[in-house]
Amino acid sequence: MAMLGVFQSGTTFAESVSDLDQYQLNMRRGVTDISAEVYDLHMLMFIICVVIAVGVFGAMFYSILFHRKSRGAKPANFHESVKVEIAWTVVPFIILIVMAIPAAKTLIAMEDASEPDVTVLVTGSQWKWHYKYMDNDVEFFSRLATQPDEISGKLEKGVNYLLEVDQPLVIPTDKRVRFLITSDDVIHSWWVPDFAVKQDANPGFINDAWAQVNEPGIYRGQCAELCGKDHGFMPVVVIAKEPAEYDKWIGERQAIQEKAKAEEQRLLAMNMSKEELMSNGQKIYTSACAACHMPNGEGLPGVFPALKGSDIALNDMATHIDIVLNGKTGTAMAAFAKQLTMSELAAVITYERNAWGNDTGDLVQAKDINAALNGQ
Amino acid sequence: MSTVTDTIHHDDDHHEHHAPPSGIKRWLYTTNHKDIGTLYLWFAFIMFLTGGAMAMVIRAELFQPGLQIVDPNFFNQMTTVHGLIMVFGAVMPAFTGLANWLVPMMIGAPDMALPRMNNWSFWILPFAFLILLSSLFMEGGGPAFGWTFYAPLSTTYSGDSTALFVFSVHIMGISSIMGAINVIVTIFNMRAPGMTWMKMPLFVWTWLITAFLLIAVMPVLAGAVTMVLTDKFFGTSFFDAAGGGDPVMFQHIFWFFGHPEVYIMILPAFGIISQIVPTFARKRLFGYASMVYATASIALLSFIVWAHHMFTTGMPVFAEMFFMLATMLISVPTGVKVFNWVATMWRGSLSFEVPMLFALAFIVLFTIGGLSGLMLAITPVDFQYHDTYFVVAHFHYVLVTGAIFSIMAAVYYWLPKWTGKMFDITLAKWHFWCSLVSVNVLFFPMHFVGLAGMPRRIPDYALQFADFNKWISLGGFAFGLSQLIFLALLIKACSKKGEPVSDQVWEGAEGLEWEIPSPAPYHTFETPPVIK
Numbered sequence A: 001m002a003m004l005g006v007f008q009s010g011t012t013f014a015e016s017v018s019d020l021d022q023y024q025l026n027m028r029r030g031v032t033d034i035s036a037e038v039y040d041l042h043m044l045m046f047i048i049c050v051v052i053a054v055g056v057f058g059a060m061f062y063s064i065l066f067h068r069k070s071r072g073a074k075p076a077n078f079h080e081s082v083k084v085e086i087a088w089t090v091v092p093f094i095i096l097i098v099m100a101i102p103a104a105k106t107l108i109a110m111e112d113a114s115e116p117d118v119t120v121l122v123t124g125s126q127w128k129w130h131y132k133y134m135d136n137d138v139e140f141f142s143r144l145a146t147q148p149d150e151i152s153g154k155l156e157k158g159v160n161y162l163l164e165v166d167q168p169l170v171i172p173t174d175k176r177v178r179f180l181i182t183s184d185d186v187i188h189s190w191w192v193p194d195f196a197v198k199q200d201a202n203p204g205f206i207n208d209a210w211a212q213v214n215e216p217g218i219y220r221g222q223c224a225e226l227c228g229k230d231h232g233f234m235p236v237v238v239i240a241k242e243p244a245e246y247d248k249w250i251g252e253r254q255a256i257q258e259k260a261k262a263e264e265q266r267l268l269a270m271n272m273s274k275e276e277l278m279s280n281g282q283k284i285y286t287s288a289c290a291a292c293h294m295p296n297g298e299g300l301p302g303v304f305p306a307l308k309g310s311d312i313a314l315n316d317m318a319t320h321i322d323i324v325l326n327g328k329t330g331t332a333m334a335a336f337a338k339q340l341t342m343s344e345l346a347a348v349i350t351y352e353r354n355a356w357g358n359d360t361g362d363l364v365q366a367k368d369i370n371a372a373l374n375g376q
Numbered sequence B: 001m002s003t004v005t006d007t008i009h010h011d012d013d014h015h016e017h018h019a020p021p022s023g024i025k026r027w028l029y030t031t032n033h034k035d036i037g038t039l040y041l042w043f044a045f046i047m048f049l050t051g052g053a054m055a056m057v058i059r060a061e062l063f064q065p066g067l068q069i070v071d072p073n074f075f076n077q078m079t080t081v082h083g084l085i086m087v088f089g090a091v092m093p094a095f096t097g098l099a100n101w102l103v104p105m106m107i108g109a110p111d112m113a114l115p116r117m118n119n120w121s122f123w124i125l126p127f128a129f130l131i132l133l134s135s136l137f138m139e140g141g142g143p144a145f146g147w148t149f150y151a152p153l154s155t156t157y158s159g160d161s162t163a164l165f166v167f168s169v170h171i172m173g174i175s176s177i178m179g180a181i182n183v184i185v186t187i188f189n190m191r192a193p194g195m196t197w198m199k200m201p202l203f204v205w206t207w208l209i210t211a212f213l214l215i216a217v218m219p220v221l222a223g224a225v226t227m228v229l230t231d232k233f234f235g236t237s238f239f240d241a242a243g244g245g246d247p248v249m250f251q252h253i254f255w256f257f258g259h260p261e262v263y264i265m266i267l268p269a270f271g272i273i274s275q276i277v278p279t280f281a282r283k284r285l286f287g288y289a290s291m292v293y294a295t296a297s298i299a300l301l302s303f304i305v306w307a308h309h310m311f312t313t314g315m316p317v318f319a320e321m322f323f324m325l326a327t328m329l330i331s332v333p334t335g336v337k338v339f340n341w342v343a344t345m346w347r348g349s350l351s352f353e354v355p356m357l358f359a360l361a362f363i364v365l366f367t368i369g370g371l372s373g374l375m376l377a378i379t380p381v382d383f384q385y386h387d388t389y390f391v392v393a394h395f396h397y398v399l400v401t402g403a404i405f406s407i408m409a410a411v412y413y414w415l416p417k418w419t420g421k422m423f424d425i426t427l428a429k430w431h432f433w434c435s436l437v438s439v440n441v442l443f444f445p446m447h448f449v450g451l452a453g454m455p456r457r458i459p460d461y462a463l464q465f466a467d468f469n470k471w472i473s474l475g476g477f478a479f480g481l482s483q484l485i486f487l488a489l490l491i492k493a494c495s496k497k498g499e500p501v502s503d504q505v506w507e508g509a510e511g512l513e514w515e516i517p518s519p520a521p522y523h524t525f526e527t528p529p530v531i532k
Helices: A033-066 A082-110 A146-153 A243-268 A274-293 A317-326 A342-354 A365-373 B026-027 B033-061 B071-106 B115-123 B126-137 B162-191 B202-234 B248-262 B268-283 B288-304 B316-343 B354-377 B379-385 B389-419 B425-451 B463-492
Strands: A117-125 A128-133 A138-142 A169-173 A175-181 A188-192 A197-201 A207-211 A217-223 A235-241
Touching: A033 A082, A033 B316, A033 B354, A033 B379, A082 B316, A082 B379, A117 A169, A117 A188, A128 A188, A138 B316, A146 A317, A175 A188, A175 A197, A175 B248, A175 B425, A188 A235, A188 A317, A197 A207, A197 B379, A235 A243, A243 A342, A243 A365, A243 B026, A274 A342, A317 A342, A317 A365, A342 B425, B026 B033, B033 B071, B033 B115, B033 B126, B033 B389, B071 B126, B071 B162, B071 B202, B071 B268, B071 B389, B115 B126, B115 B162, B126 B162, B162 B202, B202 B248, B202 B268, B202 B288, B248 B268, B268 B288, B268 B316, B268 B354, B268 B389, B288 B316, B316 B354, B354 B379, B354 B389, B354 B425, B379 B425, B389 B463
Parallel strands: A117 A175, A169 A235
Antiparallel strands: A117 A128, A128 A138, A175 A207, A188 A197, A188 A217, A217 A235
């Protein structure tokens, strides 16, 4: 339930020096046995293709150089040869079989996600990833940590520009980690090049993939399926830790999330001041709402509706709370009841009802959200 | 391969046909295959420049990291409409235009079999594209879900312009189907006496097979867009799991159309190259029969490989294996074609006029695109290539330096026959060399950024891709500007300037179209030639 550390800046990870080469020409070998096999297969294919190309183009350029009219070449008369034609049908066929055998082996190994040590449910939504550890009570969202000002050019871009998130996925090394992949809205695709894992996240269906990482480190990828406006802004960052460190981390995470739940119950009984609601609300709005409804609340005409001056945000508070909590079917509006805590929901709705000249003066408290969630 | 035995009317003044009406009416009412061919070709060229202008917007935004020129929503509209326009507005109409001009002249027919339908199938096209382009000016903008319009991005999550998109695709489809029917009926019924199947020029053969592909798959596309329409506006759930549908089913339906569509855009190119290479090698095409069989095999195989576009969707491993092997098989008949062209040149007497330059560039660059296609077929590696710039590089090599270079080769090859004058050779050579260099600066580095991990369809990218993207954009601008040379050349050619050409135009050119006068008279083969 909790969305902790959303406001934690991405600097922790931005500081790690990018080892990515500006003029990288080729695929990386990656850090799993499978990714190494894939890399070898890629190189095998590449070399076979280069050899074929050199042969074909060699013959062609020989003709271009030596069989030209300006050198007095006289055309020959042949225009078919059954032997030659059978040969260049059969030989490529044999080459294909040579390619297909190792490819089939690797494919079967890749697609066998059985007997996992750790299972993570990966859910894509516009435009963030959600990770839920199936064996522990740990779940969180992972969003782009690059500042909007870096994108617009007002701030200098960090080394991991667009490849940094607020909360990376953490997995243990040397264990079979199984990823169950799905989506809450459109199709996304979860891709970590160093694991050779790219799997579509289809709404309503669950795909799986797996990786056994050999080296601890930070591995970066991106969403690989066009998923709307901010498709280019939903990176994947995975930290692989030694199993002991991983166990320590997951224990800490679990404790933090339990504490947060207790805190949420405590906040239910409290009323927050308008200043507190507005300042929390603005932060949450920026991270959860502004991608569509825009920082100025004006939306994108014809695509995403404006909140500034909207009837629901100015008058109909019950509907406003209902849409934020449960989404709006048939539109891109997601249900936020499971994405934000009650106090966060209260803050962001208060913010939407009082920002950009929406001066309703309405305050929404966590207990109002609790009431709406429990159907009161 | 064939010879005309009867005399051809060298002047068409003494028969009962009237001269064409002048002005706009000539073009609006025309049922003449040559006029309609010209209309198609000019329309395709205008669309090529329009879609190209959108590519310039894309490359300008990607010139450096960060968002500078357009917002991501508009960027997505540009990639979407660029793709739609280039596929349905530039490449396909250009091939239909060439078929209109050339098929009757190559088989000794006086016109297309269904001339009024021919007029229709052209004249609905401009309206289809006006509808598509006008959707860009709607509130919320035009389609932004990629030319592949995957559901549910194109249904629940799209804007109202989706209705216009669907309607315009329907019109394009109707136009294509009518054009294809016309080609089939013409070839089946109107071949001159003695023009047996295995004497038909390869351009006619490849177009005949293409036309069957069109009739088979355009209705599938129409079905897909209609389901998108009803899912979005009428509450059906074809592609929505919540209502019992399946978003992946959309991809199956789309690519069942989409893969044959790829061959619709390349088979006529094979035909063109098979006409041009023998002319400038002064030697008969090597392996004519195997060329025909290879084309037919490619067309048949194109129906059983569609899911290689979908390896990451989570198919069962058996299906992945099947589609990998079937896809690899296509490289066999495609290889046969390339080998045959090289064998045609082997021990020929080559000269390098402009159409031949484009044809040679086609053979090399299309083969590069074909080989990267073979790499993409290998499922385990495709997991790394899929939806990256490696794929963008691959399909631009087969579509730009493949299909579009073949269209340019065809225009240079037959333009003197159409106008009766030689085009400006200096301009043409500038056009060729500028295009050749810039197109490779544009598309070759895309292989590198793709392998290094840059996803496609993103308006902004990580810093490691910055230097190559700068090169790619510069190549793109240069390629765009190079096409203005082509525009200038075409305007000059259409104003009937230049040296008059002979009937045969090119030493070594063979076929019925080279035996009629240059320029080709308004009506040809009113009495069918007899072919021995």
